[in-house]
Amino acid sequence: MKILIIEDEKIIREELQELLLKNGYEVFLLTDFTNVLPIDPDKYDLILLDINLPNLNGEFLLKEIRKTSNIPIIMLTSRVDEMDEVLSITNGADDYITKPYNPIILLLRIQNIFKRINSNLDYLKYKNISFDLKSGVIKKNNLKVELTKNEMIIFNYLLTNKNKIISRDELMTILWNNNEYINDNSLTVNISRLRKKLDDLKSDVVIETRKGCGYILS
Amino acid sequence: MKLSKYFKDKLGLILIYFFNYFIIISLLIAFKSSISLIIAISLLGLINFLLIFFLSYFKKKNFYDNLLNNLELLDKKYLILETLSKPSFYEGELLFNILYDINKSMIENVNIYKNSVADFKDYVEMWIHEVKIPISSLVLMMHNKKNIDKRFIQEIRKLDNYIDQVLFYVRSNYTEQDFLFKKISLNKIISQVAIKNIDDLRLNKVNLEVLVSDIVITTDPKWLEFIINQIVNNSIKYKKENNSYIKIYSKSYQDRVSLFIEDNGIGIPRKDLSSVFNKSFTGENGRNTTKSTGMGLYIAKKLCMKLGHKIEISSCEGEGTTLIITFNLDSFYQIEN
Numbered sequence: 001m002k003i004l005i006i007e008d009e010k011i012i013r014e015e016l017q018e019l020l021l022k023n024g025y026e027v028f029l030l031t032d033f034t035n036v037l038p039i040d041p042d043k044y045d046l047i048l049l050d051i052n053l054p055n056l057n058g059e060f061l062l063k064e065i066r067k068t069s070n071i072p073i074i075m076l077t078s079r080v081d082e083m084d085e086v087l088s089i090t091n092g093a094d095d096y097i098t099k100p101y102n103p104i105i106l107l108l109r110i111q112n113i114f115k116r117i118n119s120n121l122d123y124l125k126y127k128n129i130s131f132d133l134k135s136g137v138i139k140k141n142n143l144k145v146e147l148t149k150n151e152m153i154i155f156n157y158l159l160t161n162k163n164k165i166i167s168r169d170e171l172m173t174i175l176w177n178n179n180e181y182i183n184d185n186s187l188t189v190n191i192s193r194l195r196k197k198l199d200d201l202k203s204d205v206v207i208e209t210r211k212g213c214g215y216i217l218s
Numbered sequence: 219m220k221l222s223k224y225f226k227d228k229l230g231l232i233l234i235y236f237f238n239y240f241i242i243i244s245l246l247i248a249f250k251s252s253i254s255l256i257i258a259i260s261l262l263g264l265i266n267f268l269l270i271f272f273l274s275y276f277k278k279k280n281f282y283d284n285l286l287n288n289l290e291l292l293d294k295k296y297l298i299l300e301t302l303s304k305p306s307f308y309e310g311e312l313l314f315n316i317l318y319d320i321n322k323s324m325i326e327n328v329n330i331y332k333n334s335v336a337d338f339k340d341y342v343e344m345w346i347h348e349v350k351i352p353i354s355s356l357v358l359m360m361h362n363k364k365n366i367d368k369r370f371i372q373e374i375r376k377l378d379n380y381i382d383q384v385l386f387y388v389r390s391n392y393t394e395q396d397f398l399f400k401k402i403s404l405n406k407i408i409s410q411v412a413i414k415n416i417d418d419l420r421l422n423k424v425n426l427e428v429l430v431s432d433i434v435i436t437t438d439p440k441w442l443e444f445i446i447n448q449i450v451n452n453s454i455k456y457k458k459e460n461n462s463y464i465k466i467y468s469k470s471y472q473d474r475v476s477l478f479i480e481d482n483g484i485g486i487p488r489k490d491l492s493s494v495f496n497k498s499f500t501g502e503n504g505r506n507t508t509k510s511t512g513m514g515l516y517i518a519k520k521l522c523m524k525l526g527h528k529i530e531i532s533s534c535e536g537e538g539t540t541l542i543i544t545f546n547l548d549s550f551y552q553i554e555n
Contacts, residue, residue, distance in 0.1 A: 009354075011359070012351065015355060015362055052347070082397065082398040082400060082440045082441075083398050085440075099351065100354040100356075100357040102413060103358060103361040176413050176416055179408075181412055181427065181428050183423075183425050184420060212365070
Protein backbone atom coordinates (compact mmCIF):
# COMPACT_ATOMS: atom_id res chain seq x y z
CA MET A 1 0.00 0.00 0.00
CA LYS A 2 1.41 3.36 -1.04
CA ILE A 3 0.78 6.40 1.11
CA LEU A 4 1.65 9.97 0.16
CA ILE A 5 2.30 12.36 3.06
CA ILE A 6 1.68 16.03 2.36
CA GLU A 7 2.87 17.78 5.51
CA ASP A 8 5.18 20.78 5.74
CA GLU A 9 6.50 20.17 9.28
CA LYS A 10 9.69 18.23 8.76
CA ILE A 11 9.70 16.34 12.05
CA ILE A 12 6.06 15.30 11.83
CA ARG A 13 6.59 14.23 8.24
CA GLU A 14 9.60 12.09 9.09
CA GLU A 15 8.07 10.57 12.20
CA LEU A 16 4.91 9.77 10.26
CA GLN A 17 7.08 8.12 7.63
CA GLU A 18 8.79 6.00 10.27
CA LEU A 19 5.47 5.04 11.83
CA LEU A 20 3.96 4.00 8.49
CA LEU A 21 7.09 2.19 7.29
CA LYS A 22 7.15 0.15 10.50
CA ASN A 23 3.59 -0.86 9.80
CA GLY A 24 4.35 -2.14 6.35
CA TYR A 25 3.29 0.76 4.15
CA GLU A 26 5.24 2.21 1.29
CA VAL A 27 5.68 5.93 1.98
CA PHE A 28 6.15 8.89 -0.32
CA LEU A 29 6.92 12.39 0.91
CA LEU A 30 6.20 15.74 -0.60
CA THR A 31 8.96 18.14 0.41
CA ASP A 32 8.74 20.98 -2.07
CA PHE A 33 5.68 23.13 -1.60
CA THR A 34 6.29 25.63 -4.37
CA ASN A 35 4.88 23.52 -7.18
CA VAL A 36 2.66 20.94 -5.58
CA LEU A 37 0.21 20.49 -8.41
CA PRO A 38 -0.35 18.39 -10.32
CA ILE A 39 -0.39 15.39 -8.03
CA ASP A 40 -0.84 12.10 -9.79
CA PRO A 41 -3.32 10.23 -7.62
CA ASP A 42 -2.88 7.00 -9.56
CA LYS A 43 0.59 6.56 -8.08
CA TYR A 44 -0.71 6.20 -4.53
CA ASP A 45 -3.38 4.36 -2.57
CA LEU A 46 -3.98 6.99 0.10
CA ILE A 47 -3.01 10.59 0.87
CA LEU A 48 -2.42 12.13 4.31
CA LEU A 49 -3.02 15.82 3.81
CA ASP A 50 -2.20 18.60 6.25
CA ILE A 51 -4.63 21.52 6.06
CA ASN A 52 -2.11 24.28 6.75
CA LEU A 53 0.55 24.30 4.09
CA PRO A 54 2.85 27.06 2.92
CA ASN A 55 1.77 28.78 -0.31
CA LEU A 56 -1.43 26.86 -0.55
CA ASN A 57 -4.17 25.49 1.54
CA GLY A 58 -4.97 21.86 2.11
CA GLU A 59 -8.67 22.44 1.47
CA PHE A 60 -7.85 23.78 -1.98
CA LEU A 61 -5.58 20.83 -2.70
CA LEU A 62 -8.31 18.46 -1.56
CA LYS A 63 -10.76 20.02 -4.00
CA GLU A 64 -8.22 19.90 -6.82
CA ILE A 65 -7.48 16.22 -6.29
CA ARG A 66 -11.17 15.40 -5.97
CA LYS A 67 -11.83 16.88 -9.40
CA THR A 68 -10.11 13.92 -11.01
CA SER A 69 -9.74 11.19 -8.43
CA ASN A 70 -11.43 9.21 -5.72
CA ILE A 71 -8.24 8.32 -3.89
CA PRO A 72 -8.82 8.09 -0.12
CA ILE A 73 -7.69 11.25 1.67
CA ILE A 74 -7.27 11.77 5.41
CA MET A 75 -7.03 15.39 6.50
CA LEU A 76 -4.68 16.26 9.36
CA THR A 77 -5.07 19.53 11.21
CA SER A 78 -4.09 21.27 14.40
CA ARG A 79 -7.23 23.40 14.46
CA VAL A 80 -9.87 22.21 16.90
CA ASP A 81 -12.87 23.41 14.98
CA GLU A 82 -16.03 21.64 13.97
CA MET A 83 -16.47 23.92 10.97
CA ASP A 84 -13.16 22.81 9.44
CA GLU A 85 -14.14 19.19 9.83
CA VAL A 86 -17.54 19.67 8.21
CA LEU A 87 -15.92 21.57 5.32
CA SER A 88 -13.33 18.87 4.74
CA ILE A 89 -15.87 16.10 4.73
CA THR A 90 -18.16 18.06 2.39
CA ASN A 91 -15.24 18.59 0.06
CA GLY A 92 -14.72 14.86 -0.12
CA ALA A 93 -12.20 13.94 2.55
CA ASP A 94 -12.59 10.38 3.81
CA ASP A 95 -11.51 11.17 7.34
CA TYR A 96 -10.35 14.05 9.50
CA ILE A 97 -7.93 13.86 12.42
CA THR A 98 -6.89 16.62 14.83
CA LYS A 99 -3.35 17.00 16.10
CA PRO A 100 -1.96 15.76 18.36
CA TYR A 101 -3.34 12.47 17.20
CA ASN A 102 -2.95 9.12 18.82
CA PRO A 103 -0.67 7.20 16.42
CA ILE A 104 -2.53 3.94 17.02
CA ILE A 105 -5.81 5.59 16.10
CA LEU A 106 -4.27 7.08 12.96
CA LEU A 107 -3.07 3.63 11.87
CA LEU A 108 -6.47 2.19 12.65
CA ARG A 109 -8.24 4.81 10.55
CA ILE A 110 -5.90 4.08 7.64
CA GLN A 111 -6.52 0.37 8.04
CA ASN A 112 -10.27 0.92 8.14
CA ILE A 113 -10.22 2.91 4.92
CA PHE A 114 -8.30 0.18 3.12
CA LYS A 115 -10.62 -2.44 4.53
CA ARG A 116 -13.67 -0.51 3.35
CA ILE A 117 -12.28 -0.35 -0.17
CA ASN A 118 -10.57 -3.66 -0.62
CA SER A 119 -12.94 -6.16 0.76
CA ASN A 120 -16.37 -6.94 1.81
CA LEU A 121 -14.99 -10.09 3.30
CA ASP A 122 -17.15 -12.01 5.70
CA TYR A 123 -14.47 -14.61 6.33
CA LEU A 124 -10.79 -14.45 7.12
CA LYS A 125 -8.89 -17.64 6.38
CA TYR A 126 -5.49 -18.46 7.82
CA LYS A 127 -3.69 -21.78 7.97
CA ASN A 128 -6.28 -24.37 8.87
CA ILE A 129 -8.94 -22.10 10.38
CA SER A 130 -11.55 -19.70 9.10
CA PHE A 131 -12.92 -16.79 11.08
CA ASP A 132 -16.45 -15.52 10.53
CA LEU A 133 -16.27 -11.75 11.06
CA LYS A 134 -20.03 -11.36 11.56
CA SER A 135 -20.82 -14.07 14.07
CA GLY A 136 -17.36 -14.33 15.63
CA VAL A 137 -17.08 -18.08 15.09
CA ILE A 138 -13.74 -19.78 14.41
CA LYS A 139 -14.01 -23.02 12.44
CA LYS A 140 -11.60 -25.80 11.78
CA ASN A 141 -13.09 -28.61 9.72
CA ASN A 142 -16.16 -29.54 11.74
CA LEU A 143 -15.02 -28.07 15.00
CA LYS A 144 -15.98 -24.56 15.96
CA VAL A 145 -15.72 -22.12 18.84
CA GLU A 146 -17.61 -18.93 19.44
CA LEU A 147 -15.83 -15.75 20.59
CA THR A 148 -17.15 -13.02 22.85
CA LYS A 149 -17.21 -9.47 21.51
CA ASN A 150 -13.88 -8.54 23.11
CA GLU A 151 -12.19 -11.72 21.93
CA MET A 152 -13.52 -11.04 18.45
CA ILE A 153 -12.02 -7.56 18.36
CA ILE A 154 -8.67 -8.84 19.62
CA PHE A 155 -8.56 -11.85 17.30
CA ASN A 156 -9.63 -9.83 14.28
CA TYR A 157 -6.88 -7.31 14.88
CA LEU A 158 -4.19 -9.92 15.50
CA LEU A 159 -5.29 -11.83 12.41
CA THR A 160 -5.33 -8.75 10.19
CA ASN A 161 -1.83 -7.93 11.41
CA LYS A 162 -0.54 -11.49 11.54
CA ASN A 163 3.20 -12.11 11.95
CA LYS A 164 3.58 -8.63 13.39
CA ILE A 165 4.15 -7.82 17.05
CA ILE A 166 1.11 -6.09 18.45
CA SER A 167 1.61 -4.19 21.72
CA ARG A 168 -0.81 -4.26 24.60
CA ASP A 169 -1.26 -0.50 24.12
CA GLU A 170 -2.46 -1.15 20.60
CA LEU A 171 -4.90 -3.85 21.64
CA MET A 172 -6.27 -1.70 24.46
CA THR A 173 -6.72 1.29 22.15
CA ILE A 174 -8.48 -0.85 19.54
CA LEU A 175 -10.85 -2.23 22.19
CA TRP A 176 -11.58 1.21 23.63
CA ASN A 177 -12.18 2.51 20.14
CA ASN A 178 -14.93 -0.12 19.93
CA ASN A 179 -16.50 1.14 23.17
CA GLU A 180 -15.10 -1.80 25.15
CA TYR A 181 -13.33 -0.10 28.04
CA ILE A 182 -11.58 -3.06 29.60
CA ASN A 183 -8.56 -2.75 31.91
CA ASP A 184 -5.16 -4.41 31.75
CA ASN A 185 -6.18 -7.40 33.83
CA SER A 186 -9.19 -8.19 31.65
CA LEU A 187 -7.02 -7.94 28.56
CA THR A 188 -4.75 -10.63 29.98
CA VAL A 189 -7.78 -12.75 30.82
CA ASN A 190 -9.23 -12.25 27.34
CA ILE A 191 -5.98 -13.26 25.68
CA SER A 192 -5.68 -16.45 27.72
CA ARG A 193 -9.31 -17.37 27.02
CA LEU A 194 -8.68 -16.77 23.33
CA ARG A 195 -5.62 -19.04 23.48
CA LYS A 196 -7.60 -21.74 25.19
CA LYS A 197 -10.28 -21.61 22.51
CA LEU A 198 -7.67 -21.88 19.77
CA ASP A 199 -6.17 -24.77 21.71
CA ASP A 200 -9.53 -26.51 21.92
CA LEU A 201 -9.71 -26.39 18.14
CA LYS A 202 -6.20 -27.85 17.92
CA SER A 203 -5.52 -25.18 15.32
CA ASP A 204 -2.11 -24.29 13.96
CA VAL A 205 -2.72 -20.66 14.78
CA VAL A 206 -1.07 -19.56 18.00
CA ILE A 207 -0.79 -16.31 19.89
CA GLU A 208 2.70 -15.95 21.29
CA THR A 209 3.79 -13.51 23.95
CA ARG A 210 6.85 -11.41 23.23
CA LYS A 211 7.98 -10.25 26.62
CA GLY A 212 7.97 -6.49 27.02
CA CYS A 213 6.65 -6.02 23.49
CA GLY A 214 3.29 -7.61 23.09
CA TYR A 215 1.69 -10.44 21.19
CA ILE A 216 2.17 -12.02 17.81
CA LEU A 217 -0.16 -14.28 15.91
CA SER A 218 1.42 -16.92 13.74
CA MET B 219 -41.71 65.60 34.34
CA LYS B 220 -43.36 66.96 37.43
CA LEU B 221 -45.41 70.17 37.30
CA SER B 222 -44.41 71.27 40.80
CA LYS B 223 -40.70 70.92 40.06
CA TYR B 224 -41.09 72.66 36.70
CA PHE B 225 -42.93 75.46 38.50
CA LYS B 226 -40.15 75.81 41.08
CA ASP B 227 -37.60 75.86 38.32
CA LYS B 228 -39.41 78.73 36.56
CA LEU B 229 -40.18 80.61 39.79
CA GLY B 230 -37.74 83.46 39.02
CA LEU B 231 -39.35 84.17 35.67
CA ILE B 232 -42.81 83.93 37.16
CA LEU B 233 -41.89 86.40 39.90
CA ILE B 234 -40.51 88.86 37.33
CA TYR B 235 -43.66 88.46 35.26
CA PHE B 236 -45.94 89.13 38.22
CA PHE B 237 -43.72 91.99 39.41
CA ASN B 238 -44.13 93.67 35.99
CA TYR B 239 -47.82 92.88 36.07
CA PHE B 240 -48.06 94.52 39.48
CA ILE B 241 -46.24 97.67 38.17
CA ILE B 242 -48.62 97.88 35.16
CA ILE B 243 -51.66 97.66 37.44
CA SER B 244 -50.11 100.23 39.79
CA LEU B 245 -49.49 102.58 36.83
CA LEU B 246 -53.07 102.10 35.57
CA ILE B 247 -54.38 102.94 39.04
CA ALA B 248 -52.05 105.93 39.31
CA PHE B 249 -53.34 107.28 36.01
CA LYS B 250 -56.87 106.67 37.23
CA SER B 251 -57.92 104.28 34.48
CA SER B 252 -61.36 102.81 34.61
CA ILE B 253 -61.92 99.75 36.79
CA SER B 254 -63.20 97.66 33.84
CA LEU B 255 -59.97 98.34 31.86
CA ILE B 256 -57.88 97.30 34.86
CA ILE B 257 -59.92 94.10 35.24
CA ALA B 258 -59.71 93.34 31.50
CA ILE B 259 -55.90 93.83 31.45
CA SER B 260 -55.51 91.72 34.63
CA LEU B 261 -57.54 88.91 33.05
CA LEU B 262 -55.59 89.13 29.80
CA GLY B 263 -52.34 89.09 31.72
CA LEU B 264 -53.40 85.99 33.65
CA ILE B 265 -54.61 84.14 30.56
CA ASN B 266 -51.37 85.07 28.82
CA PHE B 267 -49.34 83.70 31.69
CA LEU B 268 -51.26 80.42 31.86
CA LEU B 269 -51.05 79.91 28.10
CA ILE B 270 -47.31 80.51 27.90
CA PHE B 271 -46.59 78.49 31.02
CA PHE B 272 -48.61 75.39 30.15
CA LEU B 273 -47.84 75.34 26.43
CA SER B 274 -44.12 75.26 27.03
CA TYR B 275 -44.62 72.85 29.94
CA PHE B 276 -46.50 70.30 27.87
CA LYS B 277 -44.14 70.56 24.95
CA LYS B 278 -41.19 69.69 27.16
CA LYS B 279 -43.12 67.21 29.26
CA ASN B 280 -43.90 65.24 26.14
CA PHE B 281 -40.29 64.94 25.11
CA TYR B 282 -38.76 64.28 28.50
CA ASP B 283 -41.45 61.86 29.66
CA ASN B 284 -40.92 59.86 26.51
CA LEU B 285 -37.17 59.92 27.09
CA LEU B 286 -37.42 58.82 30.73
CA ASN B 287 -39.97 56.15 29.98
CA ASN B 288 -37.91 54.60 27.20
CA LEU B 289 -34.81 54.75 29.34
CA GLU B 290 -36.54 52.78 32.04
CA LEU B 291 -37.81 50.15 29.62
CA LEU B 292 -34.47 49.71 27.88
CA ASP B 293 -32.29 46.86 28.92
CA LYS B 294 -29.28 48.38 27.17
CA LYS B 295 -29.59 52.04 28.15
CA TYR B 296 -26.99 53.22 25.67
CA LEU B 297 -29.44 52.53 22.87
CA ILE B 298 -31.70 55.38 24.07
CA LEU B 299 -30.93 57.56 21.07
CA GLU B 300 -32.46 55.02 18.72
CA THR B 301 -35.84 55.45 20.42
CA LEU B 302 -35.98 59.25 20.16
CA SER B 303 -37.09 61.55 17.40
CA LYS B 304 -35.60 65.02 17.17
CA PRO B 305 -37.60 67.38 19.44
CA SER B 306 -39.17 70.59 18.15
CA PHE B 307 -37.80 72.97 20.77
CA TYR B 308 -34.33 74.41 21.05
CA GLU B 309 -33.14 72.97 24.39
CA GLY B 310 -34.34 69.54 23.37
CA GLU B 311 -32.53 69.84 20.08
CA LEU B 312 -29.33 70.71 21.92
CA LEU B 313 -29.72 67.71 24.20
CA PHE B 314 -30.47 65.48 21.26
CA ASN B 315 -27.34 66.61 19.43
CA ILE B 316 -25.22 66.16 22.53
CA LEU B 317 -26.56 62.65 23.03
CA TYR B 318 -25.82 61.90 19.40
CA ASP B 319 -22.20 63.02 19.72
CA ILE B 320 -21.66 61.17 22.98
CA ASN B 321 -23.13 58.05 21.47
CA LYS B 322 -20.90 58.25 18.45
CA SER B 323 -17.72 58.69 20.42
CA MET B 324 -18.74 55.90 22.79
CA ILE B 325 -19.26 53.52 19.89
CA GLU B 326 -15.87 54.42 18.48
CA ASN B 327 -14.27 53.83 21.85
CA VAL B 328 -16.01 50.49 22.34
CA ASN B 329 -14.90 49.45 18.87
CA ILE B 330 -11.28 49.99 19.82
CA TYR B 331 -11.69 47.44 22.60
CA LYS B 332 -13.79 45.12 20.47
CA ASN B 333 -11.09 45.06 17.84
CA SER B 334 -8.32 44.53 20.32
CA VAL B 335 -10.23 41.66 21.91
CA ALA B 336 -10.87 40.13 18.50
CA ASP B 337 -7.19 40.54 17.63
CA PHE B 338 -6.19 38.91 20.87
CA LYS B 339 -8.56 36.02 20.28
CA ASP B 340 -7.23 35.52 16.78
CA TYR B 341 -3.70 35.55 18.08
CA VAL B 342 -4.48 33.01 20.81
CA GLU B 343 -6.18 30.69 18.31
CA MET B 344 -3.24 31.01 15.96
CA TRP B 345 -0.76 30.45 18.76
CA ILE B 346 -2.58 27.33 19.89
CA HIS B 347 -2.59 26.07 16.36
CA GLU B 348 1.20 26.58 16.25
CA VAL B 349 1.94 25.06 19.61
CA LYS B 350 -0.01 21.92 18.76
CA ILE B 351 2.52 21.16 16.04
CA PRO B 352 5.52 20.53 18.34
CA ILE B 353 3.20 18.62 20.66
CA SER B 354 2.16 16.36 17.78
CA SER B 355 5.80 15.88 16.87
CA LEU B 356 6.59 14.86 20.43
CA VAL B 357 3.70 12.38 20.55
CA LEU B 358 4.81 10.77 17.30
CA MET B 359 8.48 10.74 18.29
CA MET B 360 7.70 9.05 21.55
CA HIS B 361 5.50 6.49 19.93
CA ASN B 362 8.27 5.62 17.49
CA LYS B 363 10.81 5.13 20.27
CA LYS B 364 10.62 1.74 21.89
CA ASN B 365 9.86 1.38 25.59
CA ILE B 366 9.57 5.01 26.45
CA ASP B 367 8.54 5.92 29.98
CA LYS B 368 4.76 6.42 29.92
CA ARG B 369 5.06 9.41 32.20
CA PHE B 370 6.46 11.44 29.31
CA ILE B 371 3.27 10.86 27.38
CA GLN B 372 1.25 11.68 30.45
CA GLU B 373 2.97 15.03 30.88
CA ILE B 374 2.41 15.89 27.24
CA ARG B 375 -1.25 15.03 27.66
CA LYS B 376 -1.40 17.51 30.55
CA LEU B 377 0.26 20.15 28.41
CA ASP B 378 -2.23 19.58 25.62
CA ASN B 379 -5.09 19.78 28.08
CA TYR B 380 -3.93 23.11 29.54
CA ILE B 381 -3.62 24.47 26.03
CA ASP B 382 -7.14 23.35 25.21
CA GLN B 383 -8.33 25.13 28.35
CA VAL B 384 -6.97 28.40 27.00
CA LEU B 385 -8.55 27.82 23.62
CA PHE B 386 -11.96 27.11 25.06
CA TYR B 387 -11.69 29.87 27.64
CA VAL B 388 -11.20 32.32 24.81
CA ARG B 389 -14.01 30.77 22.83
CA SER B 390 -16.41 30.80 25.75
CA ASN B 391 -15.73 34.44 26.50
CA TYR B 392 -15.16 36.39 23.38
CA THR B 393 -17.32 35.05 20.63
CA GLU B 394 -20.96 35.18 19.96
CA GLN B 395 -21.23 32.01 17.94
CA ASP B 396 -18.19 29.91 17.42
CA PHE B 397 -19.88 26.56 17.64
CA LEU B 398 -21.54 24.37 15.10
CA PHE B 399 -24.40 22.09 16.00
CA LYS B 400 -24.26 18.63 14.59
CA LYS B 401 -26.03 15.37 15.28
CA ILE B 402 -23.62 12.94 16.85
CA SER B 403 -23.67 9.76 18.86
CA LEU B 404 -22.93 10.30 22.53
CA ASN B 405 -20.92 7.08 22.58
CA LYS B 406 -18.60 8.36 19.88
CA ILE B 407 -17.68 11.45 21.89
CA ILE B 408 -17.17 9.36 25.03
CA SER B 409 -14.88 6.97 23.21
CA GLN B 410 -12.80 9.88 21.93
CA VAL B 411 -12.42 11.26 25.46
CA ALA B 412 -11.62 7.78 26.78
CA ILE B 413 -8.89 7.17 24.22
CA LYS B 414 -7.41 10.59 24.90
CA ASN B 415 -7.07 9.60 28.55
CA ILE B 416 -6.22 5.94 28.06
CA ASP B 417 -2.63 6.22 29.37
CA ASP B 418 -3.67 8.34 32.31
CA LEU B 419 -6.46 5.97 33.28
CA ARG B 420 -4.25 2.90 32.97
CA LEU B 421 -1.28 4.39 34.85
CA ASN B 422 -3.58 5.56 37.65
CA LYS B 423 -5.42 2.25 37.64
CA VAL B 424 -8.80 3.87 37.22
CA ASN B 425 -11.42 1.54 35.78
CA LEU B 426 -13.70 3.03 33.20
CA GLU B 427 -17.21 1.67 32.86
CA VAL B 428 -19.45 3.04 30.17
CA LEU B 429 -23.13 2.21 29.89
CA VAL B 430 -24.55 4.77 27.53
CA SER B 431 -27.44 3.84 25.30
CA ASP B 432 -27.20 4.47 21.61
CA ILE B 433 -28.33 8.08 21.60
CA VAL B 434 -27.83 10.78 19.03
CA ILE B 435 -27.71 14.28 20.44
CA THR B 436 -27.35 17.71 18.89
CA THR B 437 -24.26 19.57 20.02
CA ASP B 438 -20.88 20.86 18.93
CA PRO B 439 -18.83 17.65 19.23
CA LYS B 440 -15.51 19.42 19.81
CA TRP B 441 -16.96 21.53 22.62
CA LEU B 442 -18.68 18.63 24.30
CA GLU B 443 -15.53 16.53 24.03
CA PHE B 444 -13.66 19.27 25.87
CA ILE B 445 -16.33 19.46 28.58
CA ILE B 446 -16.38 15.72 29.24
CA ASN B 447 -12.60 15.65 29.13
CA GLN B 448 -12.41 18.25 31.93
CA ILE B 449 -14.72 16.15 34.08
CA VAL B 450 -12.80 12.92 33.46
CA ASN B 451 -9.52 14.71 34.19
CA ASN B 452 -10.90 15.91 37.51
CA SER B 453 -12.02 12.39 38.39
CA ILE B 454 -8.51 11.07 37.76
CA LYS B 455 -6.92 13.94 39.64
CA TYR B 456 -9.09 13.55 42.73
CA LYS B 457 -9.19 9.76 42.88
CA LYS B 458 -8.72 7.72 46.00
CA GLU B 459 -5.75 5.39 46.49
CA ASN B 460 -7.38 2.08 45.54
CA ASN B 461 -10.20 0.59 43.47
CA SER B 462 -10.92 3.81 41.62
CA TYR B 463 -13.55 3.87 38.95
CA ILE B 464 -15.34 6.26 36.65
CA LYS B 465 -18.82 5.22 35.59
CA ILE B 466 -20.41 6.95 32.66
CA TYR B 467 -24.08 6.22 32.04
CA SER B 468 -27.13 7.85 30.54
CA LYS B 469 -30.80 8.21 31.39
CA SER B 470 -33.34 9.02 28.71
CA TYR B 471 -36.50 10.98 29.31
CA GLN B 472 -39.20 11.97 26.89
CA ASP B 473 -37.67 15.31 25.93
CA ARG B 474 -34.12 15.07 27.24
CA VAL B 475 -31.13 12.85 27.94
CA SER B 476 -28.91 13.06 30.99
CA LEU B 477 -25.32 11.91 30.97
CA PHE B 478 -23.89 10.93 34.36
CA ILE B 479 -20.16 10.85 35.03
CA GLU B 480 -19.69 9.29 38.42
CA ASP B 481 -16.48 8.57 40.33
CA ASN B 482 -15.61 7.16 43.73
CA GLY B 483 -12.92 9.75 44.39
CA ILE B 484 -12.32 11.94 47.41
CA GLY B 485 -15.47 14.00 46.83
CA ILE B 486 -16.03 17.68 47.52
CA PRO B 487 -16.76 19.23 50.94
CA ARG B 488 -20.35 20.44 51.24
CA LYS B 489 -19.32 24.06 51.78
CA ASP B 490 -17.34 24.08 48.50
CA LEU B 491 -19.95 22.39 46.36
CA SER B 492 -21.91 25.47 45.40
CA SER B 493 -18.79 27.28 44.19
CA VAL B 494 -17.11 24.65 42.00
CA PHE B 495 -18.35 26.28 38.79
CA ASN B 496 -16.96 29.68 39.83
CA LYS B 497 -13.96 31.17 38.10
CA SER B 498 -10.62 30.33 39.73
CA PHE B 499 -12.31 28.47 42.59
CA THR B 500 -9.96 25.83 43.94
CA GLY B 501 -11.60 24.78 47.21
CA GLU B 502 -10.08 22.55 49.83
CA ASN B 503 -9.30 19.71 47.40
CA GLY B 504 -7.64 22.01 44.91
CA ARG B 505 -5.38 23.40 47.61
CA ASN B 506 -4.59 20.20 49.47
CA THR B 507 -4.03 17.43 46.98
CA THR B 508 -2.76 18.74 43.69
CA LYS B 509 -2.34 22.13 42.16
CA SER B 510 -5.48 23.35 40.52
CA THR B 511 -6.27 26.36 38.39
CA GLY B 512 -9.97 26.22 39.16
CA MET B 513 -10.74 26.92 35.52
CA GLY B 514 -11.83 23.53 34.15
CA LEU B 515 -15.35 23.38 35.52
CA TYR B 516 -15.84 27.12 35.12
CA ILE B 517 -15.15 26.90 31.40
CA ALA B 518 -17.20 23.70 31.14
CA LYS B 519 -20.21 25.45 32.65
CA LYS B 520 -19.85 28.47 30.38
CA LEU B 521 -19.66 26.28 27.30
CA CYS B 522 -22.69 24.28 28.45
CA MET B 523 -24.68 27.48 28.86
CA LYS B 524 -23.78 28.59 25.35
CA LEU B 525 -24.71 25.20 23.91
CA GLY B 526 -27.95 25.09 25.87
CA HIS B 527 -26.99 22.02 27.92
CA LYS B 528 -27.49 21.89 31.66
CA ILE B 529 -24.61 20.89 33.93
CA GLU B 530 -25.03 19.92 37.58
CA ILE B 531 -22.87 18.42 40.27
CA SER B 532 -23.51 16.32 43.32
CA SER B 533 -20.93 15.02 45.70
CA CYS B 534 -20.39 13.43 49.07
CA GLU B 535 -17.09 14.08 50.80
CA GLY B 536 -15.07 10.90 50.97
CA GLU B 537 -17.41 8.98 48.69
CA GLY B 538 -17.29 10.49 45.25
CA THR B 539 -18.61 13.01 42.79
CA THR B 540 -21.18 12.88 39.99
CA LEU B 541 -21.44 15.38 37.16
CA ILE B 542 -24.66 15.43 35.17
CA ILE B 543 -25.01 16.99 31.74
CA THR B 544 -28.52 17.22 30.33
CA PHE B 545 -29.25 17.56 26.62
CA ASN B 546 -32.56 18.70 25.26
CA LEU B 547 -34.10 16.62 22.54
CA ASP B 548 -36.73 19.21 21.68
CA SER B 549 -37.60 20.63 18.32
CA PHE B 550 -35.65 23.85 18.88
CA TYR B 551 -32.42 22.25 17.75
CA GLN B 552 -34.07 20.40 14.89
CA ILE B 553 -35.01 23.68 13.27
CA GLU B 554 -31.53 25.09 13.83
CA ASN B 555 -30.22 22.19 11.89
